[in-house]
Amino acid sequence: MWAARRSLIILVVGILVGGIAKYGLLDEGEVPALSTYALDLARVRSMALGGELPLRVNAEVVAKSRVPAIALMAGNSPWVYQEMVRTAYQVVYSEGRSVIIDTGPDRQLHEELSPEGPFYPERFAAVQRAMLFAEAIVVTHDHPDHIGGIARSPNLEHIRDRIVLTREQLDNREQLDKVGYPFDTLGAVEALDYRQYHRLAPGIVLIKAPGHTPGSQMVFVKLAGGRELLFVGDVAWHMDNIEIPRGRALAISKFVVGEDRSAVLHQLRALHSLRSPSLHMVVSHDSAQLGRLRASGVLGRAFE
Ligand SMILES: [Zn+2]
Ligand SMILES: [Zn+2]
Numbered sequence: 001m002w003a004a005r006r007s008l009i010i011l012v013v014g015i016l017v018g019g020i021a022k023y024g025l026l027d028e029g030e031v032p033a034l035s036t037y038a039l040d041l042a043r044v045r046s047m048a049l050g051g052e053l054p055l056r057v058n059a060e061v062v063a064k065s066r067v068p069a070i071a072l073m074a075g076n077s078p079w080v081y082q083e084m085v086r087t088a089y090q091v092v093y094s095e096g097r098s099v100i101i102d103t104g105p106d107r108q109l110h111e112e113l114s115p116e117g118p119f120y121p122e123r124f125a126a127v128q129r130a131m132l133f134a135e136a137i138v139v140t141h142d143h144p145d146h147i148g149g150i151a152r153s154p155n156l157e158h159i160r161d162r163i164v165l166t167r168e169q170l171d172n173r174e175q176l177d178k179v180g181y182p183f184d185t186l187g188a189v190e191a192l193d194y195r196q197y198h199r200l201a202p203g204i205v206l207i208k209a210p211g212h213t214p215g216s217q218m219v220f221v222k223l224a225g226g227r228e229l230l231f232v233g234d235v236a237w238h239m240d241n242i243e244i245p246r247g248r249a250l251a252i253s254k255f256v257v258g259e260d261r262s263a264v265l266h267q268l269r270a271l272h273s274l275r276s277p278s279l280h281m282v283v284s285h286d287s288a289q290l291g292r293l294r295a296s297g298v299l300g301r302a303f304e
Helices: 002-027 041-048 107-113 121-133 144-151 156-162 167-171 173-178 239-243 250-257 261-274 287-295
Strands: 056-068 081-092 098-103 136-138 163-166 197-201 204-208 217-222 228-233 279-283
Touching: 041 197, 041 204, 041 217, 056 107, 056 121, 056 287, 081 287, 098 121, 098 144, 098 228, 107 144, 121 144, 121 156, 136 156, 136 197, 144 163, 144 173, 156 163, 163 167, 167 173, 228 261, 239 261, 239 279, 250 261, 279 287
Parallel strands: 098 136, 136 163, 228 279
Antiparallel strands: 056 081, 081 098, 197 204, 204 217, 217 228
């Protein structure tokens, strides 16, 4: 009798746990058929033109991590692990001028996020060196693996006049406090206010994309040779999120990231619709995609 009751309890608990896991991790990545997120690419393209366009873009992998595939996308396997990269990008103009997009985490922030993956101090140093000479430094959003290189920069007082953070990024004090951004001493920078699109420099347009964080933005880059890149930040963690399209698992989205899930899913639909061979979407953490973009020469292998 007791054994039967115990089996019944185990069965009920199993169904409950399985149901929650299925709901939270497998089913809930559905992207809406129509997007309410408007990205007027024609307008962005026209804003990017004018002036001397950049020549090339380099990517530097500051650190790597390994996560179960299910963390990247609802319905993926919980047993297969995928490599993720933590990247910084350098947009290079003639005469060595440059703009930096995302700055990676420093070692401490990286180890807090994922102690199991390697951190490359010489590459973090290369990003820091490049930041010293850059004309502007922007981030796709205010998470530690993107803004950490600013917040923890040993050169903050030398670069702060070129740091471009948006009003929403600077207003997210809880997030910036978490990465140790030294607001009250070296960190004071002027907030950038813009509504939808902002031309940062010739060939570079910032695109507001609140959702993953309130201060998330995408960065469109048009090169002199005609190539176009769209840095989507963490709207997606893997290009499959855009290709299929399917979102992060509900449990990850809600309880790990704490993002505006609906906004992100609508952005994924918009990006899915904008896919074309001439527009290279760059997903910050997608290791396999980075390999392809480097192999085809869309992204350089290291900072200059
Ligand atoms: Zn993020
Ligand atoms: Zn990230």
